[in-house]
Amino acid sequence: MKDGLDLPTFDDVVAAHERIAPHIHRTPVLTSSYFNALTGAELFFKCENFQKAGAFKVRGACNAVFGLDDEMAEKGVATHSSGNHALSLSYAAGRRGIPCHVVMPKTAPEAKKAAVRGYGGIITECEPSTTSREAVFAEVEAETGAEFVHPYNDPRVIAGQGTCSRELMEQVEGLDAVIAPIGGGGMISGCCLTLSTIAPEVEIYAAEPEQADDAYRSFKAGRIIADDAPVTVADGLKVPLKERTWAFVSNHVTDILTASEEEIVAAMKLTWERMKIVIEPSCAVPLATILKNKRVFAGKRVGVIITGGNVDLDKLPWMVV
Amino acid sequence: MKDGLDLPTFDDVVAAHERIAPHIHRTPVLTSSYFNALTGAELFFKCENFQKAGAFKVRGACNAVFGLDDEMAEKGVATHSSGNHALSLSYAAGRRGIPCHVVMPKTAPEAKKAAVRGYGGIITECEPSTTSREAVFAEVEAETGAEFVHPYNDPRVIAGQGTCSRELMEQVEGLDAVIAPIGGGGMISGCCLTLSTIAPEVEIYAAEPEQADDAYRSFKAGRIIADDAPVTVADGLKVPLKERTWAFVSNHVTDILTASEEEIVAAMKLTWERMKIVIEPSCAVPLATILKNKRVFAGKRVGVIITGGNVDLDKLPWMVV
Numbered sequence: 001m002k003d004g005l006d007l008p009t010f011d012d013v014v015a016a017h018e019r020i021a022p023h024i025h026r027t028p029v030l031t032s033s034y035f036n037a038l039t040g041a042e043l044f045f046k047c048e049n050f051q052k053a054g055a056f057k058v059r060g061a062c063n064a065v066f067g068l069d070d071e072m073a074e075k076g077v078a079t080h081s082s083g084n085h086a087l088s089l090s091y092a093a094g095r096r097g098i099p100c101h102v103v104m105p106k107t108a109p110e111a112k113k114a115a116v117r118g119y120g121g122i123i124t125e126c127e128p129s130t131t132s133r134e135a136v137f138a139e140v141e142a143e144t145g146a147e148f149v150h151p152y153n154d155p156r157v158i159a160g161q162g163t164c165s166r167e168l169m170e171q172v173e174g175l176d177a178v179i180a181p182i183g184g185g186g187m188i189s190g191c192c193l194t195l196s197t198i199a200p201e202v203e204i205y206a207a208e209p210e211q212a213d214d215a216y217r218s219f220k221a222g223r224i225i226a227d228d229a230p231v232t233v234a235d236g237l238k239v240p241l242k243e244r245t246w247a248f249v250s251n252h253v254t255d256i257l258t259a260s261e262e263e264i265v266a267a268m269k270l271t272w273e274r275m276k277i278v279i280e281p282s283c284a285v286p287l288a289t290i291l292k293n294k295r296v297f298a299g300k301r302v303g304v305i306i307t308g309g310n311v312d313l314d315k316l317p318w319m320v321v
Numbered sequence: 322m323k324d325g326l327d328l329p330t331f332d333d334v335v336a337a338h339e340r341i342a343p344h345i346h347r348t349p350v351l352t353s354s355y356f357n358a359l360t361g362a363e364l365f366f367k368c369e370n371f372q373k374a375g376a377f378k379v380r381g382a383c384n385a386v387f388g389l390d391d392e393m394a395e396k397g398v399a400t401h402s403s404g405n406h407a408l409s410l411s412y413a414a415g416r417r418g419i420p421c422h423v424v425m426p427k428t429a430p431e432a433k434k435a436a437v438r439g440y441g442g443i444i445t446e447c448e449p450s451t452t453s454r455e456a457v458f459a460e461v462e463a464e465t466g467a468e469f470v471h472p473y474n475d476p477r478v479i480a481g482q483g484t485c486s487r488e489l490m491e492q493v494e495g496l497d498a499v500i501a502p503i504g505g506g507g508m509i510s511g512c513c514l515t516l517s518t519i520a521p522e523v524e525i526y527a528a529e530p531e532q533a534d535d536a537y538r539s540f541k542a543g544r545i546i547a548d549d550a551p552v553t554v555a556d557g558l559k560v561p562l563k564e565r566t567w568a569f570v571s572n573h574v575t576d577i578l579t580a581s582e583e584e585i586v587a588a589m590k591l592t593w594e595r596m597k598i599v600i601e602p603s604c605a606v607p608l609a610t611i612l613k614n615k616r617v618f619a620g621k622r623v624g625v626i627i628t629g630g631n632v633d634l635d636k637l638p639w640m641v642v
Contacts, residue, residue, distance in 0.1 A: 028349065030371075049597040050351075269634060276370045276630035278597040309597035313590060314640065 005244055008155040010197035013162035013190070020062040020160060023095050027051050029171045029303075034274045039290050040298040044172045048164060049279050049309025053091040053119065055084035056164050056187055056307050057151070063160030064149045065092035073098050078146035080126075080137050082108040083236055084308055085151035090121030101146050103137045111312060152186030153242035161190030166198070168303045175202055177297065179286040180305035182206035182215045182256065183237035185245030187307060192252035203254040205296075207286040209234045209264060215241055216256040219249065233261055233317045236282035236308070257296075259288035265317045267291060278309045281317055326565055329476040331518035334483035334511070341383040341481060344416050348372050350492045350624075355595045360611050361619040365493045369485060370600050370630025374412040374440065375405065377485050377508055377628050378472070382409035384481030385470040386417050394419050399467035401447075401458050403429040404557055405629050406472035411442030422467050424458045432633060473507030474563035482511030487519070489624045496523055498618065500607040501626035503527035503536045503577065504558035506566030508628060513573035524575040526617075528607040530555045530585060536562055537577040540570065554582055554638045557603035557629070578617075580609035586638045588612060599630045602638055 030045045048056035065077055076099030079089050086102045093100035102121045104113065105128035113123055126136035141148060149157065164187065165178060178195065182188045188206045195202050208215050212230035218241055226240035241249060259267070268284035271277065283306045290297050290304070351366045369377035386398055397420030400410050407423045414421035423442045425434065426449035434444055447457035462469060470478065485508065486499060499516065503509045509527045516523045529536050533551035539562055547561035562570060580588070589605035592598065604627045611618050611625070 054597065272599050272634055276375065276599040278593050278599060313593055313637070316634070316637075319635065319640070 005247055006155050007244060007247055008159035008162070008193060010162070010193060012155070012159035013166060013194055016059070016063040016159040017163040017166060019066050020059060020163065023062045023066070023092065024052055024058055025050060026167055029168065030275060030277070032275050035287070040294055041290065042301045043290070044168070044175070044301065044303045045275070045306050046164065046168045046303060047277065047306050049277060049283065049306050051308070053084070053087045054308055054310040055088060056161060056305070057084040057088040058091055059163050060154070060157030060160030060186060061085065061088035061092040061149065062095070064154065064156040065089070065096050065098070067156055068147060072147055075145040075147065076100060077149050078102070078137070078140055078144065079149050079151065080104070080133055081151050082112050084310055086116050086121060087119055087310070089149055090116050090119035094120040099144070099146065101140050101144055103133060103140060105133065109312070115310075151239070152184035152189070153244050155244065157186055158189045158193060158244060158248070161186050162194040163190070164305065165191040165194045165303070168305075169194070169199055172301070172303060174301055175199070175303050176300035177203040177205060177254070178303040178305070179205040179207055179290065181234070181237055181282045181285045181307055182208050182249070183282070184239040185215065185241045185249050187305060188253065189245045189248035191305070192248040196252050204252055205286075205289070206249065206253050206256045207289040208256055208258050209237055209285060210258045210260050212238050213258050215249065216258050218246065219253065219256045222250070234264055234282040234285055236280060237285065257289035257293055259285055259292060263288040263292060269318050277306070278311060279306050280308045280311055283307045326568055327476050328565060328568055329480035329483070329514060331483070331514060333476065333480035334487060334515055337380070337384040337477075337480045338484040338487060340387050341380055341484065344373065344383045344387070344413065345379055346372055347488055350489065351596060351598070353596050356608070361615055362611065363622045364611070365489070365496070365622065365624050366596070366627050367485065367489045367624060368598065368627050370598060370604065370627050372629070374408045375629055375631040376409060377482060377626070378405040378409040379412055380484050381475070381478030381481030381507060382406065382413040382470065383416070385475065385477040386410070386413035386419070388477055389468060393468055396466040396468065397421060398470050399423070399458070399461055399465065400470050400472065401425070401454050402472050403433050405631060407437050407442060408440055408631070410470055411437050411440035415441040420465070420467065422461050422465055424454060424461060426454065430633070436631075472560070473505035473510070474565050476565065478507055479510045479514060479565060479569070482507050483515040484511070485626065486512040486515045486624070489626075490515070490520055493622070493624060495622055496520070496624050497621035498524040498526060498575070499624040499626065500526040500528055500611065502555070502558055502603045502606045502628055503529050503570070504603070505560040506536065506562045506570050508626060509574065510566045510569035512626070513569035517573050525573055526607075526610070527570065527574050527577045528610040529577055529579050530558055530606060531579045531581050533559050534579050536570065537579050539567065540574065540577045543571070555585055555603040555606055557601060558606065578610035578614055580606055580613060584609040584613060590639050598627070599632060600627050601629045601632055604628045
């Protein structure tokens with residue numbers, strides 16, 4: 001760890017990788033001659049949609065859970081999330097045999113609650129407001145003594161996410177650039193942490209929905225700007241940067257590119273059609289930005305992080321009217 | 322080749338494999354701890370949905386196209402199909418730079434016609450009846466002199482499909498059984514051809530929709546029984562066995578298992594949800610039959626052929642009312 005923000009170092013990534021290896025997949029890297037021809041770049045898709053619990057977030061969650069000493073672990077872990085972090089933390093806690101408390105708005109879809117419970121997570125419902133969530137979460141924490149694991153603004157989580165780009169660099173030689181979606185910035189921070197140490201020549205691009213472009217505007221302004229309840233199909237990318245992820249993003253990201261809702265949905269559908277893989281809307285944002293910024297990527301070998309595959313198959317975005 | 326039916330031998334499979342290698346993918350084998358726990362078996366999914374043109378059929382099509390001498394090749398190839406064989410033959414012909422004529426009913430979905438044209442296929446439309454199809458096809462053949470490549474009842478095609486189980490045996494050690502869907506029987510015949518030679522101890526199961534169970538009834542009756550226009554969501558499996566595929570099925574298949582429409586759709590959706598791969602309804606039939614015949618497969622290492630991933634994403638079977 002270094003400085004007042006308690007930022008993780010690459011040594012923490014290496015330690016994380018060893019710690020989580022028994023609990024995660026070393027996910028495959030896929031290529032597509034169709035997308036190479038379409039973009040003029042050579043794309044290498046790191047498929048975290050095939051990851052345990054269906055998303056890269058299990059890396060950070062496992063690192064946090066398996067890094068606890070026995071006494072702390074006994075009281076369990078806690079978080080507030082209705083997305084992949086809640087699933088991943090529940091999975092990780094289940095592997096260690098400790099409780100995982102998740103605070104979720106009572107309005108969250110039943111399917112998401114069922115998925116968290118399916119991994120053993122214990123849900124406490126709150127009203128759909130920040131005030132209620134914080135109050136209920138404080139109660140849960142006080143009652144259980146569980147360790148809070150933030151979805152991304154946590155050094156253990158960032159170090160865990162850094163293992164993904166480390167694997168990618170082992171799997172593909174001579175990458176010129178890596179691109180990943182940006183929401184709170186956990187994955188991108190992990191990329192920055194790892195690549196700035198082991199491959200500082202590799203460019204790092206972050207991809208964001210135009211309708212939730214707080215990271216883009218923060219990057220241009222040089223300070224964190226948070227959006228108020230943005231609306232986008234890429235629902236994993238609505239959250240704002242926090243101080244730890246901002247430290248990485250502001251220091252190491254080459255550029256942030258954005259795509260419209262239509263471009264995101266089109267890239268998502270095209271990926272399903274041509275690559276035959278199920279990816280979340282969030283994961284389609286990088287490809288959407290590559291397609292509209294071909295000159296940036298042409299002739300380059302580009303790692304594309306496919307962050308997850310947890311989709312409601314009954315409600316696909318190209319079918320919603 | 323042997324006997325009056327002109328059946329291919331394993332030497333033909335080996336020759337096919339060498340011939341088609343530059344034009345096909347050696348597709349990956351995926352596993353799923355979720356499905357292993359659910360079935361009590363160890364399943365190895367051979368992912369031909371990631372194959373060129375989106376299905377295993379490109380193996381047989383490439384073997385037929387690249388086995389032609391230059392004089393024959395110049396006139397091109399022809400077939401009647403509105404499915405994966407038409408796509409695959411168009412792809413193979415395109416790779417060789419020769420024409421591919423496809424006779425399709427004018428009522429076939431525009432998306433399928435567009436996909437064939439996207440691979441360079443030349444479509445001639447017929448009325449949606451066998452009489453019209455045969456008449457129009459005879460005309461096309463006479464006019465062009467193109468070589469007819471049947472979707473499955475062709476020794477070159479069967480030898481090509483035999484390369485899939487050959488790869489699977491190289492990729493996974495100690496398989497006890499292999500299961501694949503059965504329609505016309507091209508893939509299953511390829512499995513029979515290869516496995517009866519290199520691994521005769523491996524059991525071969527064929528999986529079929531209850532609503533198009535002509536192979537099942539043929540197998541029980543000991544002679545080919547053809548259905549009259551069966552209706553099933555597994556639209557790749559509606560066609561009947563022919564004499565060459567029947568020769569393999571009747572001699573080497575261990576058993577044929579069937580599943581209902583509901584079971585097929587449920588297995589398909591579950592595969593998308595848990596494995597994050599896009600598979601056709603036809604490919605879900607093997608998993609559906611494993612789930613309802615757990616005792617047959619429990620404790621065994623089972624290769625499951627995922628035959629293709631060409632799906633109309635705007636019309637998924639669990640959404641159709």
